[in-house]
Structure formats: C-alpha cells, structure tokens
Amino acid sequence: MGPIGLVFLTIIVIFGAVGIVRGYARELGVTTMLFVALLALELLDGPLEARFSGFLTTVFGVSTEAIPRIEAVIACVFLSVVAFISYQGATLAFPGKGENWFLALGVGLLNGYLYAGSLWYYLQGAGWPLLNSLIKPEYSELNQAIQKLLPPAVFSWQILAFLVILMLIMRVWK
C-alpha cells in the first residue's frame, strides 16, 4: 500500500477523532446520510446505469470512454456534499447524549470508512482523474485486497436500502 492508501487511512482516523468530539448520537445521523448517499450511487451504478450513461451521452455529449471518469467525479462530489451538509449545522441526531467515547470512536471510524473508503474506491476505479500524473496504476497486492473491502464493493444496493430503512426505524423507535 503506497502513500495514497495511507492518506485515506489517515482520513478515516481523523473521522474517528471527530466522532469522539461530536458524540455517537450525532455521528449516527451522518452514518444514515452516508448510507443514503451510497444507496443513490449504487442505484446509479447498477439498475440505473444504462439510463444514466445514456443521459450523460445524450444531454452533455460525453463520450463513452469518459463516462467512468465523469461518474467517479460525480460520485465523489455528491458524497462530499452529503458528508459536508451532514456535519454542518443542525444535524440528524439520534437519541442519547453520545458521551461514551469508545462507541463514538467506533461510529466515527465507520463514517470515515464509508466516506473515505468510497472516495478511494471510485477514484482508483476511474484511474485517478486529474491525479494520473502523480499516481501510477502499479498497485500492490495489499492495495488490491483493500479495494475488495471498501464500501461500494461490500454493500450492494439491496443491503444499503435495508440499512437506510433500519436506521430510520431505529431513529424514531423509542
């Protein structure tokens, strides 16, 4: 695993630290929103992929070769916007004060895994758009192994739909 893997792992650790500061109650709201964002992206990458590609080609004239890169950039921007609005301002918070630092760290690391792990997956899958002069596709076996454990590779859209529904039910259940 090269420096780029270390960058993303560092981001995950930072999310863990942020989780401790914010508390697990508020972090669970971010988790829910990240599941929603990943569900939308998985739907666009799966059942709706043909329609979305057709939309990009027809409306914006994007060539077939450029579609994976465009989709990766859209995925990263969308995830970043969702993460930003989830952390900023009045957030979706779950019941509880969220003072247990261990649980808060766990949820923070989970959010980091969902966000940074997904960015890593999409960007590497598209060959690092805008960074391909810096990052060469000579990935180590460790890097390739980690790719199989990142959120878009692990969570199918069916599982994400289940998780979103579960989180919403748990949010309102007293």
Place this chain on the structure above:
Amino acid sequence: MGVPFLILLGVVWALFGVYGYVRGTKANLVMTVCVVGALLILSLFDDRVVQGVEFFNKMAGMLLDTQEPLISTEPSTLVPLALIGAIVVGFFLGLLKVFRGKPSVGGLLLGLVNGYLFIAYMLAARMPQVAFLWLPIKIPGLSAVSLQAAVSVPAGGSPLDQFARWLQNLATTTCTPTVIVILIVLFLFLVIVLGNRRTRKG
C-alpha cells in the same frame, strides 16, 4: 512463525482476559457457553450445519440473483463464522441485567479460556500450518500441528507483509462482505439501543 506473530496472539489473548475481568464472571460464563456450544454443534452436527448453510446459500442466491454461494461450507470458513457469531451472541447476552457483574478474577480466567478457544480454532481454520495450540473439541477437517512444525514455518517477511497476506486471504473469502455487513449492523444496533436506554434513564 515469528516473534511478532506470537506477540500478536498474546495481545489478542490478553484482550480477552481484560474484557473478562471487566465484565465479570457471569457475563463471561455466558460467552464460554456460547463458544463451547458453537464448537460442539460443529463437531457433532457438522453435516446438518453444512446442509443449513447450503440452504441459506440457495435462498440468498434467489434473493440476490446470483449462482455463487454466499458462504463456503469448508471448515476454514464455518469455524471462524461460528466463533465470531458465538462471541457476538455471548457479548450481547452478557449485557442483560441478569448476567451483569463486578470485575472479578473469575471473569479474567473465563476470558482467558474464551481467548484460548478463539485463537486455537481460528489458527486451525485459517492458518493450519502454524496451528500449534491443542484443540479440545475435535472438528472434522481441523487439526493442530506440533510446536516444532509450527516454529519451522518461515516467518515470511515483515509484520506488514504478513498482515498484507492475511488481508488478501480475507478479501478473497466469499463471505467476508457478508460478515462485514453483519458486524456493522450489530454494532449500529448496539450503539442505538444503548443510546435509547440512556435517554430513558434520563
């Protein structure tokens, strides 16, 4: 088998012991029952377990529209799954009021027993060439090697190389995504339930 690997085993064993001490005797007795129960089921009813897993694979295949089995029926997959499942179930049962207790030496000892069983069977299932720990419950397809044989296995590079190889094995196991999802769901469930409980207490 190198010294860093033995240190890692020691750390995992110690963590079980610390957890055992903190949670107390009753909670750890429950976990021991779960772990031993899971191993006994795999030992005595391995055929039925395999049939159950094949049925689950069939159902999951219909639901997810795939021919590939979700969970392998090899002991190298079933034993770790059973152990992790037993530990998770034991952990949650230990949270019940009736099993809560104060920190105790009895809990520490039971925690060490749980840790030994976990390490011994995980080694036998996933790294049989260095599985030198005695296996008290015989499971078809698993066996231990002598300490001499385990020590003679080359250390295989730096700890990072060994970790990379372990991670590669994990990533190529078909049931790993399923296990990750289950662990995440259980963790979120635990956090939300604890949060709701604290809110009700006020």
